[in-house]
Amino acid sequence: MLKLIQNEWMKLWSRKVTWIMIVLMVFLVFAVLGITKWMNSTGNEEINESWQDITQTELASISLLLDEPNLSETQIDYYEGKIAIAEHRLENDIAPLEYGSMQQQVLDTHMMMSLVTLLTAIVAAGIVASEFSQGTIKMLLTRPVKRWKILTSKYITVLLFAVLLSVFLLISTAFAGLLFFGIGEGQLLVWNGTEVAEASFWLEALKLATLKFSSIWMISTFAFMLGTVFRSSSLAIGLSIFLMFTGVQAVLLLRNYEIVKYYLFTHTDLTQFYTGNFLVPGITMSMSLLVLAVYFLVFMAISYWTFGKRDVTA
Amino acid sequence: MAEQAIVQIKNLSKTIGNKKIIKNLSLDLHKGEITGFLGPNGAGKTTTIRMMVGLMRPTEGEVWIDGQSVQGDFEGSIRKVGVIVENPEMYKYMSGYKNLLHFSRMHKGVSKERINEVVKQVGMQNRINEKVGSYSLGMRQRLGLAQALLHDPKFLILDEPTNGLDPAGIREFRVYLQKIARENGVAIFVSSHLLSEIELLCDRIAIIQNGELIDIKNVNELQQSRYYIQAEPLELAGEVLAGAGFPAVLHDKGYLIDSGAEHIPGAINLLVGAGARIFAVQPYRETLESQFLEMTGGGEIAQAHTE
Numbered sequence: 001m002l003k004l005i006q007n008e009w010m011k012l013w014s015r016k017v018t019w020i021m022i023v024l025m026v027f028l029v030f031a032v033l034g035i036t037k038w039m040n041s042t043g044n045e046e047i048n049e050s051w052q053d054i055t056q057t058e059l060a061s062i063s064l065l066l067d068e069p070n071l072s073e074t075q076i077d078y079y080e081g082k083i084a085i086a087e088h089r090l091e092n093d094i095a096p097l098e099y100g101s102m103q104q105q106v107l108d109t110h111m112m113m114s115l116v117t118l119l120t121a122i123v124a125a126g127i128v129a130s131e132f133s134q135g136t137i138k139m140l141l142t143r144p145v146k147r148w149k150i151l152t153s154k155y156i157t158v159l160l161f162a163v164l165l166s167v168f169l170l171i172s173t174a175f176a177g178l179l180f181f182g183i184g185e186g187q188l189l190v191w192n193g194t195e196v197a198e199a200s201f202w203l204e205a206l207k208l209a210t211l212k213f214s215s216i217w218m219i220s221t222f223a224f225m226l227g228t229v230f231r232s233s234s235l236a237i238g239l240s241i242f243l244m245f246t247g248v249q250a251v252l253l254l255r256n257y258e259i260v261k262y263y264l265f266t267h268t269d270l271t272q273f274y275t276g277n278f279l280v281p282g283i284t285m286s287m288s289l290l291v292l293a294v295y296f297l298v299f300m301a302i303s304y305w306t307f308g309k310r311d312v313t314a
Numbered sequence: 315m316a317e318q319a320i321v322q323i324k325n326l327s328k329t330i331g332n333k334k335i336i337k338n339l340s341l342d343l344h345k346g347e348i349t350g351f352l353g354p355n356g357a358g359k360t361t362t363i364r365m366m367v368g369l370m371r372p373t374e375g376e377v378w379i380d381g382q383s384v385q386g387d388f389e390g391s392i393r394k395v396g397v398i399v400e401n402p403e404m405y406k407y408m409s410g411y412k413n414l415l416h417f418s419r420m421h422k423g424v425s426k427e428r429i430n431e432v433v434k435q436v437g438m439q440n441r442i443n444e445k446v447g448s449y450s451l452g453m454r455q456r457l458g459l460a461q462a463l464l465h466d467p468k469f470l471i472l473d474e475p476t477n478g479l480d481p482a483g484i485r486e487f488r489v490y491l492q493k494i495a496r497e498n499g500v501a502i503f504v505s506s507h508l509l510s511e512i513e514l515l516c517d518r519i520a521i522i523q524n525g526e527l528i529d530i531k532n533v534n535e536l537q538q539s540r541y542y543i544q545a546e547p548l549e550l551a552g553e554v555l556a557g558a559g560f561p562a563v564l565h566d567k568g569y570l571i572d573s574g575a576e577h578i579p580g581a582i583n584l585l586v587g588a589g590a591r592i593f594a595v596q597p598y599r600e601t602l603e604s605q606f607l608e609m610t611g612g613g614e615i616a617q618a619h620t621e
Contacts, residue, residue: 003419010416014408135403139461142367143420144393312369 004145004153005160012123012157021119025165026172028115033105033176040100051095051186059086072282074273081191082276088196094187101184102177103201109173110208110271116169117216117244120162124220125227125236127154128307132231138312151228151307158224162216166209211270214292218268219244221299228303251279267291320345320501321366321469326375328361328525335361337525338375343469343501348491350516351505352606358525359505360400363473366503367397380468393421396467398475402458406447410438410457413446414464421465428464435490436460451478459487463494470494470502476511488515509606521606541578542598544568545590554588555581570598 012018066079089096097104128151131137140150190199219240226236247265254260260280267288272278319342328336336358343349353359364370366377368384377384382391404413414433418424433442436456446454455478462470470491476484492515494500506512512519513533521529544567545551555562555569558581562569573581578595585592 007416007419010412011405011408014405014412016407134405135401136405138364138369138399139397139403139417140420141369142392142395142397142399143417144389144422145420146388309371311371312364 001149001153004149005156008127008153008157009160012127012161018123021122022165022168025115025119025169029112029169029172030176030179032112033173033180037100037180052090055086055089055096059083059090062086070281072278072284074284075276075278075281077193078273078276081193084191084196085189088189094189095185097186097188097201098184100181101186102174102181103184103186103188105177105181106170106174106205107188107201107208109170109205110212112169112173113166113209113212113216114244116162116165117219118241119165120158120216120220121223121240121244122237123161124158124223125240126233127158127227128224129227129231129233129236133233141312147308148304151304155221155224155303158220159217162213162220166213166216170205170209208271208274211274214270215268218264218292218295221296225299225303229306248279255280261287262291264291264295318345319343320380321503322378323362323366324376324378326362326365326377327373328358328365328370329373335525336365336372339522339525339527340375341520341527341530343503345468345501346495346499347518348495348502348504348516350512350519351503351522352509352512352519353505353522357522359522360473361525362522363399363471363503363505366471367395367399368392369399393465394468396462396465396470398458398462398472400473401451401477402454402461404446404454404457404461407445409445410442410449410453410460413457414442414461417461418464424464428466432460432463435463437486452480452483455479455483455487466498468500470500472502472504474506475504476506476508484511491515539572539574540598541571541573542566542568542594542596543571543581543585543592544594545585545592547590550588551585551590554584554590558584565598568594 062079062082066076066083071079088094097107131140141147188199188201188204189196190204222243223236223240226239227233230236243265247268251260251263251266254263260266261283266280266283269279270285270288273285273288321341321343323339323341323343326336326339327334339358339362341349351359351362361370365372366384368388372385376386377391379391380394384391404410405416408416411429411433414429418429430439433439436459438453438456438460441449441453446457449457455475459472459475462472476487479487488511491502491504495502504512504515516533519529519531519533520527521531542565543551543555543562548568552562552564552569555571560571560573560577560581562571564570571581575597582592582595
């Protein structure tokens with residue numbers, strides 16, 4: 001299996017497209033952070049409020065939110081954590097991270113991770129389909145290696161590529177942050193359910209990136225399935241990117257119906273349990289994980305079944 | 315000829331939709347023997363070959379390679395097979411060497427030395443580090459052969475292997491295949507449209523039409539001694555030859571007789587003695603092409619076939 005993955009990895013990096021993707025991604029990170037810096041310096045006037053004032057306002061607005069009826073357990077927990085952190089800051093005089101700092105940018109990396117999703121989906125869609133379109137599939141399948149092993153090696157390669165891209169994204173954000181903002185003042189605080197604790201921004205960023213990874217994982221598994229079933233990478237890329245952008249919008253359309261709870265894109269972004277931006281009220285992490293697992297198994301079953309049974313005439 | 319069959323195709327059938335593409339095909343291939351696979355377009359050659367290497371699943375029947383079934387124990391049987399199905403498609407964006415490295419990793423025990431050895435055997439050592447995209451068709455064929463030989467297979471399946479090779483390349487290729495068949499005892503199964511090429515290369519020829527195996531011939535059988543005698547008057551010559559015990563068949567302006575060279579002077583004497591005028595006596599060799607066209611009914615393309 002290791003040799004098979006080695007093969008896929010070699011093929012992946014022998015193509016110029018892959019390198020272009022990486023360069024493009026790093027370039028975009030620098031561009032986005034540069035633009036942010038520029039907007040900050042031209043747009044906003046000096047903020048005169050101290051962090052204490054801002055935290056006070058935040059505290060008040062969250063308390064208002066908490067008074068709303070129909071809040072789910074998850075939301076209540078989340079807001080209570082926020083309040084605990086804010087109170088802790090005021091009591092102990094601990095400033096939050098400056099917005100324009102390298103640390104805050106690294107923390108926000110997860111918001112740029114749809115870039116990774118996009119690029120990984122392209123690779124996932126093409127990794128099986130391209131073998132068919134090049135005609136190399138018949139060379140690949142007439143080896144003493146069962147088809148499911150070949151498919152598995154390709155799938156693992158896609159996941160490795162996604163991890164690598166995420167790491168690249170994190171690192172290039174850190175560099176770009178350092179370049180444009182420098183290391184800022186302040187301390188990150190987190191609520192662990194019982195008490196407020198100081199936390200490393202690296203660890204937090206990693207945690208958020210890991211949660212965000214569920215979305216990359218699902219979209220690329222979906223693209224992988226389409227590529228395997230239709231043997232056309234353009235169709236698979238097109239369809240999965242289309243869904244990636246419209247899928248989440250559809251959640252908003254469906255949010256008043258029961259079915260939204262079983263809909264894939266309600267659950268793909270696990271960072272919602274961490275950042276409090278819930279797409280649909282009343283969902284829990286374990287429920288999301290269960291739904292994701294079911295979709296994952298269905299996608300995988302379809303991929304393996306079609307790849308294993310297909311008569312190759314390419 | 316050869317004692318044990320290394321490849322056995324047993325009652326192979328393939329139905330796609332409701333059309334039976336391959337009908338109950340059985341064939342044995344032997345060690346050290348080169349078998350040609352001939353048939354008009356759409357007869358089912360490629361489908362048969364795809365089923366032999368596990369790219370397609372037969373509707374019925376099995377293919378056995380050295381005691382293992384391709385359908386039952388895929389890995390165990392395919393490890394003994396080297397394959398080129400139609401054009402050898404390679405990864406164009408990688409060098410020839412990386413392509414070979416890629417395929418070698420999918421077999422057990424193919425060392426870097428073995429790769430270099432095979433590269434030398436197919437005469438590619440000067441261009442092996444260039445991208446496959448820059449290769450000519452002939453070079454791709456050589457690389458295709460190299461990948462098929464990497465793991466020292468006992469059985470080689472080649473679909474149109476000489477397509478794109480120049481005459482010198484074809485000759486070299488033929489000599490090489492005959493050498494590995496003879497010296498290493500490799501069984502070789504070659505499908506081709508080039509009838510003359512098949513005739514020179516193969517020991518045996520299997521002919522398929524409309525999904526059915528219609529004939530298997532040994533090549534030396536085709537080369538049995540025949541003579542063409544043109545003499546006048548025609549009737550007289552026919553009577554004389556028949557009287558002398560030669561079963562004479564009318565052909566063109568004379569007769570064809572099955573006979574060894576040693577009987578020909580005698581036959582000529584008889585004809586001259588009987589007063590016939592002889593215009594031509596020549597060894598007659600029916601080409602594979604004419605036999606093939608005769609057997610397959612003019613080589614017309616089999617009707618509607620899904621490919």
